[in-house]
Amino acid sequence: MTWTDRLDRWMRAHPVVPDTLLALAIAAVVGPPSLDILQAARSPAWVLWVAGICGSVVVATVAIRRIATGAAFFLASLAMVVTVALPNTMVNPAGLGLAGASGNMEIPLFFLPSSAVYLVLLYAVAAQRPRPKSLLALGIGVTGALLCTARTATGYGALPAGWLTLLLAVLALVAAVAGTWAVGCSHFDRRQRLVEAAARAVERAAADERQRIARDMHDIVAHSLAVIVRQAEGGSAIAAKSPERAAQALSVIAGAAREALADMRGTLQVLREAAASDGVQPSLREVVALVEQVRATGIDVRLVERGSAHALTGGAGVAVYRLVQESLTNSIKHAGSHPTVTVTVSHGPDASVVVVEDDGGDAEDQSAVPGTGAGLRGVQERVHAAGGRFEAGPLDGGGFRVRAEFRRRQGASR
Structure with a gap:
């Protein structure tokens, strides 16, 4: 057995180690832009702190997505619910490096890049849990997508392109959630087929x-x-x-x-x-x-x-x-x-x-x-x-x- 085989076997026996490394890598990618938005935001300090903590929780749950899949998904879902419930904040697009942007812009705090990490937890549930439990996670994810769309619409009032923009936003979020779930289910089914083939x-x-x-x-x-x-x-x-x-x-x-x-x-x-x-x-x-x-x-x-x-x-x-x-x-x-x-x-x-x-x-x-x-x-x-x-x-x-x-x-x- 080569050292790579030993390493692979050890990593499979201790999944929290590679998952922690994955969580750190994700934090390195989504952390800086999320911090930039929070620093540029004009909201009470407690709102920004809660948003930052919720974003950190979502990212941190990636480290336990395989050893405690249900708990990780629950914590991430709770953190996202709190983030969606927070009031909108005002940001200066110029402070974020957006060329040609002028004036202040109101955005919901679930627009933070860290919120996209929630899809990783949804994938984990679909890939690790049987179909009934993963369907429940899919329902929660779709409900969250509809809530985010409704929250965006009520926050902005009249959208720039009216109902068409709202419809496209709903379709995009639902497609992202459903697509992530489908990929996870495909991984679960493939693993089940391999297990059955090995048993046979x-x-x-x-x-x-x-x-x-x-x-x-x-x-x-x-x-x-x-x-x-x-x-x-x-x-x-x-x-x-x-x-x-x-x-x-x-x-x-x-x-x-x-x-x-x-x-x-x-x-x-x-x-x-x-x-x-x-x-x-x-x-x-x-x-x-x-x-x-x-x-x-x-x-x-x-x-x-x-x-x-x-x-x-x-x-x-x-x-x-x-x-x-x-x-x-x-x-x-x-x-x-x-x-x-x-x-x-x-x-x-x-x-x-x-x-x-x-x-x-x-x-x-x-x-x-x-x-x-x-x-x-x-x-x-x-x-x-x-x-x-x-x-x-x-x-x-x-x-x-x-x-x-x-x-x-x-x-x-x-």
Whole structure:
């Protein structure tokens, strides 16, 4: 994180600091001309002091416009009401540097430049508060514009251009108020859209993470339990005739349970740490151990490997492992007795292809272990996420076939 990022984060956490700087900058702009008007004005001292204090209050409320928006707008509105209620004052235009001006001129004291700062507070309410509250602020602002116009008309009596001048003054003030409010509402709506978009992104990320966890849990639990169920069934059938084979089945059950427990602990550790760790994910190199584990259950599993997998990405390697794991799990669960399963992993110059086929075993002795197809859907999602193509379906002569193909990216090393 750069120092500008740190500064920006600190400023966002302490909005009163930039708002105070903004108030000082505004005071530097509108303060001198406002003081010039008050010094040139011919009114009782208390009137000028009240006008100056009210103008200072309006400017000062800019410093708290974000940390106390409602209070700032209320104080500014109260100060403007007091300013509008003050009697008009007489000023000498020549003393203000107005060329060609002669004689004295009567003006309301809300003509002070500091009064224009009230629009900043109206913008703050529209940008920080929900629409009902900002509409109330808009109503107050429009009412103030009408009062200022009426006060000007009664102060001057007959306006130079009559009702047309009055109408233009009303339209100008209302347009300034409404335009400021509209800009603030646009900022509020844009910020709300960004918040909603961020919330949707978080929800999508959480849903994707839940789906990934569900796939991992299914891959771990379904495979291990399928091995355990098959071994338990076989062991119970041969326990009386061949205690040695029953003991071997129990050893396989214990090994599968230990592996599932280790995988579950790894997954839960990732959840506790809330950090993905690709280094603990299974890879293509572990397919051999997986085949050996299933082969120990008595299923005829044949592994055929061709070529080198140096160009296969890590994500594709995980997808291959899960594909083989799920395919072997389905063969254990759904194939009949004595099935033959062939796992073929071929790496060519243009693509890596993984095929898992079983012959269905004895169709009259198929296992009744239920399945929902969620495992293959999870494998398909993994393969597609790794940029591969996925196929799965029954074979004409019986059995089942699962295939995935990962095309080599252009520019990959050969």
